[in-house]
Amino acid sequence: AEGSLTERERRRIVHGPATPIVSEVKAWREVNGTRMPTMIYGTAYKRHVTSTLVERAIRAGFVGIDTATAEGKRYNDSGVGEALARAYSSAPRESYYVQLKVHHVSSGKRRVGGDDGAAGERVVQSFYHGLENLNLERVDALLLRGPSPQALKTGSLSRDDVDAWRAMDGIMRAGGATQLGVCNFSPRLVDQLIDLGLARPTVLQAKCHAATAWARTLRDYCTARGIAFQAPSLLTSNREALRRGGAAHKISYSKRATVERVVLRFALQIGIVPVVGTSSAQHIRDDLDAYALELTAKESAAIEKADIAANSKVAAVAAKRRRGAQEDAGRVRRRDAVSDA
Numbered sequence: 291a292e293g294s295l296t297e298r299e300r301r302r303i304v305h306g307p308a309t310p311i312v313s314e315v316k317a318w319r320e321v322n323g324t325r326m327p328t329m330i331y332g333t334a335y336k337r338h339v340t341s342t343l344v345e346r347a348i349r350a351g352f353v354g355i356d357t358a359t360a361e362g363k364r365y366n367d368s369g370v371g372e373a374l375a376r377a378y379s380s381a382p383r384e385s386y387y388v389q390l391k392v393h394h395v396s397s398g399k400r401r402v403g404g405d406d407g408a409a410g411e412r413v414v415q416s417f418y419h420g421l422e423n424l425n426l427e428r429v430d431a432l433l434l435r436g437p438s439p440q441a442l443k444t445g446s447l448s449r450d451d452v453d454a455w456r457a458m459d460g461i462m463r464a465g466g467a468t469q470l471g472v473c474n475f476s477p478r479l480v481d482q483l484i485d486l487g488l489a490r491p492t493v494l495q496a497k498c499h500a501a502t503a504w505a506r507t508l509r510d511y512c513t514a515r516g517i518a519f520q521a522p523s524l525l526t527s528n529r530e531a532l533r534r535g536g537a538a539h540k541i542s543y544s545k546r547a548t549v550e551r552v553v554l555r556f557a558l559q560i561g562i563v564p565v566v567g568t569s570s571a572q573h574i575r576d577d578l579d580a581y582a583l584e585l586t587a588k589e590s591a592a593i594e595k596a597d598i599a600a601n602s603k604v605a606a607v608a609a610k611r612r613r614g615a616q617e618d619a620g621r622v623r624r625r626d627a628v629s630d631a
Contacts, residue, residue: 316581317353319563321518322492324469326431327354327387328558329577332522332567333370334358340369343569348377348386350574356522356565358391358435359420371424388424389431389493391473392416394454395438409438409450410457417461431493432458432467436474447482459488469493471518477511484515495520498562500531503594509561522565524557525550537592547583554580556593 318325331347333340333356344355355374358365367390377386393416394409417432434455440448458470471493472480484490494512498505498521505519512519521527531538532549538556542549554577557564566577585593 317351319518321469322490322516324430324492325387326469326493326518326563327352328563329554329580330354330356330387330389330520330563330565331574332356332565333366334364334522334567336369336567336569337366338369339569340366341372344370344373345376346571347574348373350571351578352574353385354387354389356389356391356520357420357424358393359423360393360416367420367423371426375425383426387430388426389433390417390420390424390429390467391433391435392420393435394450394457395436408453410453413454413457414461417466421466428465429467431469431471432461433471433473433493433495434458434475437472437476437479441479445476445478447479451479451483452486455483455486455488462489471495471520477508480511480515480517491517493518493520495522495565497522497527498524498557500528500594504557504560504562506594513561518563519561520563520565521557522567524562524564524566525553528553531593537595541585541589541593545583547579548576551576551580551583552585553593555583555585556590559585559590560594 317327317329319328320326329352331344331352331354333344336343347355355370357367357370359367370388374386374388392413394413413434421427421429438448438450441451458467461467462470469492470489471491472483473495475483475491475494475496480491480494494508494517496505496508496519498508498519505521509519511517525532530536531553533539536549538552539549542552545552550573554564554566558580564577568574568577
């Protein structure tokens, strides 16, 4: 439910055009024979207004929705389900792409259970819990929220990771999901999933930073393996790239567009699927207006190279400060040692 919002208040919040502003051609791409939106609306931290904000995004033209289950403080999948129910009253289910993320480890990074298959059972339970909240019979993509702490530490899949992926493979084979994917897995861990001989991951969701050439290594890896690379919080994770005087800002000035639109268009043109989650009606429209822009190869290269250089300078300054702090701490320790002697 939407908390204390009345129907009148909900309708006041959900304003914008009734007709989507994104063309069918631009809204979708193909990933291993399956359609996926080129930009997805993220629903984290929408809480009691999730339903109204998702409805607003859909009315504006978003066709892809990203959510998670069993994360009460971050996601409200029931609210997403309410918005989708209203959307389905005027458009068929196939018009929208619903992506659900599930955990196989607890939020406290503790091991899930002590028996074989415990992680797999958690995935299945989370999946059906999310499916019920969304009021759906299947999802278009089911994503594993992240690798186990053991996998992060050792670089190798743990028993829990394997059990969880087997469970997801079973869900997909039973028709519960069209695609499978992962969040925050390294290429090495993804390769290990592929080597299991089960369903292949076709989605990798991970943070993308300008300082790494917009995750160039990860993007190249995904392209080589037919995996869609999704970048959550792309704009908020790259405040430096939006700075006044930067390459993207200069291009935005010449095109009379916001710098956010330029960065999103840049991401779309290099194959990134942005997962955006603004709560502002104007920003939702601005994000979708990125489709109306077109950057030249020279402009795209300028954004990529300039942001590497700018962020490298920031990193160098930060490293210098850290070295200075370490030297200061060393002098203090030496002075204390002399005093104790």
